[in-house]
Amino acid sequence: MDYAATSPVRSEVVKAMLPYFSQEFGNASSLHSYGQAASAALRQSREVIAKVVNADSNEIIFTSGGTESDNLAIKGAAYANREKGNHLITSSIEHPAVLNTMKQLEKEGFKVTYLPVDRFGSVNPKDVEKAITSKTILISIMHANNEIGTIQPIKEIGEIAKKHGILFHVDAVQTFGKLSIDVKTMNIDLLSASSHKICGPKGIGMLFVKKGVQIKPLFDGGAQEFHKRPGTENVSSIVGFAKAAELAHKEMKKESARLTRLRDKLIKSVLSSVKGSRLNGHPVNRLPNNINFGFVGVEGEALLLVLDSMGIAVSTGSACSSHDLTPSHVLLAINPDPVKAHGSLRVTLGHEIKESDIAYVAKAIPKAVEQIRKMTPRIEGVTTIDE
Ligand SMILES: Cc1ncc(COP(=O)(O)O)c(C=O)c1O
Numbered sequence: 001m002d003y004a005a006t007s008p009v010r011s012e013v014v015k016a017m018l019p020y021f022s023q024e025f026g027n028a029s030s031l032h033s034y035g036q037a038a039s040a041a042l043r044q045s046r047e048v049i050a051k052v053v054n055a056d057s058n059e060i061i062f063t064s065g066g067t068e069s070d071n072l073a074i075k076g077a078a079y080a081n082r083e084k085g086n087h088l089i090t091s092s093i094e095h096p097a098v099l100n101t102m103k104q105l106e107k108e109g110f111k112v113t114y115l116p117v118d119r120f121g122s123v124n125p126k127d128v129e130k131a132i133t134s135k136t137i138l139i140s141i142m143h144a145n146n147e148i149g150t151i152q153p154i155k156e157i158g159e160i161a162k163k164h165g166i167l168f169h170v171d172a173v174q175t176f177g178k179l180s181i182d183v184k185t186m187n188i189d190l191l192s193a194s195s196h197k198i199c200g201p202k203g204i205g206m207l208f209v210k211k212g213v214q215i216k217p218l219f220d221g222g223a224q225e226f227h228k229r230p231g232t233e234n235v236s237s238i239v240g241f242a243k244a245a246e247l248a249h250k251e252m253k254k255e256s257a258r259l260t261r262l263r264d265k266l267i268k269s270v271l272s273s274v275k276g277s278r279l280n281g282h283p284v285n286r287l288p289n290n291i292n293f294g295f296v297g298v299e300g301e302a303l304l305l306v307l308d309s310m311g312i313a314v315s316t317g318s319a320c321s322s323h324d325l326t327p328s329h330v331l332l333a334i335n336p337d338p339v340k341a342h343g344s345l346r347v348t349l350g351h352e353i354k355e356s357d358i359a360y361v362a363k364a365i366p367k368a369v370e371q372i373r374k375m376t377p378r379i380e381g382v383t384t385i386d387e
Pocket residue numbers: 004005064065066067068070095097142144145146171173174194195196203205318
C-alpha cells in the first residue's frame with residue numbers, strides 16, 4: 001500500500017534483465033560484437049520509452065533516476081540559458097528533488113518564484129502567467145503530486161510557456177506509465193521519469209529533452225547519452241526500465257480504471273466509518289492509485305506503526321521526508337494548520353493490490369484510528385473530532 005514510494009520489480013522485468021548481467025554484458029560504446037549487442041538493447045529500450053510519451057528515441061537521456069533527471073533538467077537548463085535570464089518558476093508542492101535544486105540555484109544567484117496552490121493542491125495556470133518576467137527561463141511544474149496525488153493542468157501551463165517562449169519542465173515521476181503523456185500536445189520541453197515507481201528496477205530513470213533544447217551536462221566525461229550524461233550506460237537496468245514501461249503503457253487504460261475503482265471504494269469506506277476523517281488532495285483530479293487521508297487527533301506516524309503491525313505498509317508523507325517529523329510542505333501548502341498536517345496517511349495502490357487487500361485495509365484503518373485515539377489525550381480546542 002506504498003507504491004508511490006517504490007514498487008516490486010515484475011517477474012517479466014527480471015527475466016528481461018538477466019541476460020544483460022552475463023552473456024550480454026558488453027559496454028554499449030565498444031565496437032565489437034559484445035558492444036554492438038549492448039548498443040542494440042539500448043537503442044530498442046530508448047524507442048520503447050520514447051513511445052510512452054510520444055517522443056523521438058534520440059530525445060531520451062538515461063539517468064540514475066528521478067532525482068538526477070530533475071537536477072539535470074533544472075540546473076542544466078538554468079546554466080545553459082544564464083545569459084537569457086535568471087528567473088525560474090515552480091510550485092510550492094514539488095518533490096524535494098525539484099525544490100532543493102531550486103534552492104541551490106538561488107544560492108548561485110538565480111531567482112525563483114514558488115507558486116501557491118489551492119486547497120486541493122492545484123496550481124492555477126493564471127498564476128504561472130502572472131509570475132513570468134522578461135528574465136524567466138524555465139517553468140517547472142510536476143504532473144501529479146507524490147503525496148496528495150493532485151494532477152496539475154500541464155497542457156494549459158505548457159501553452160503559456162510556449163506562448164512566452166519559456167522552457168517547460170515536468171516532473172512526471174508519479175505519472176509516467178500511469179497517465180497518458182504526450183510531450184508534443186502538452187508542449188513539454190523536459191520531462192523526468194523513474195523506473196522504480198512502475199515495477200522496474202531502482203536507480204534508473206530518464207530525462208526527455210526536446211530536440212533543440214540546450215542543457216548543460218552536470219558531469220564531465222565521455223560522449224554517452226548524446227553528450228548530455230556521460231558514463232557507461234547501465235544496460236541491464238535500462239532494459240528492465242523499458243520492459244516495465246512497455247507493460248505499464250500496454251496495461252495503462254485497464255489498470256487505471258481498476259485502481260480508480262479500488263481507490264474510490266477505500267476512500268468511501270474510510271470516510272464513512274471514521275469520524276473526523278477527510279481526504280487530502282483533489283476529490284476527482286487525482287492519481288488513480290493515490291489516497292491521502294487526514295484524521296483529526298491522530299499522529300500519522302503512530303497510525304503508520306499500528307498499521308505496520310497489522311501487515312500494512314503505508315506512508316505519512318513522501319518517503320524522503322519520513323524520518324523528519326516536521327509537517328509535510330505539501331500538506332502545509334494546502335492547509336496551513338500544522339495540527340491537520342500531522343494527522344495524515346498516504347495509501348498508494350499498484351499492480352499487485354487486489355480487492356481483498358482493499359477490504360482488509362478498509363477494516364484495519366478504523367480499528368487503528370480508534371486504538372490511537374483511545375491512547376491519545378485530546379487537547380481542548382485543537383483536536384475536535386466533530387469537524
Ligand atoms: C514526484 C517525484 N519526483 C522525483 C522523485 C525522485 O525519484 P527517484 O527516487 O527515482 O530519485 C520522486 C520519488 O519519490 C517523486 O515522487
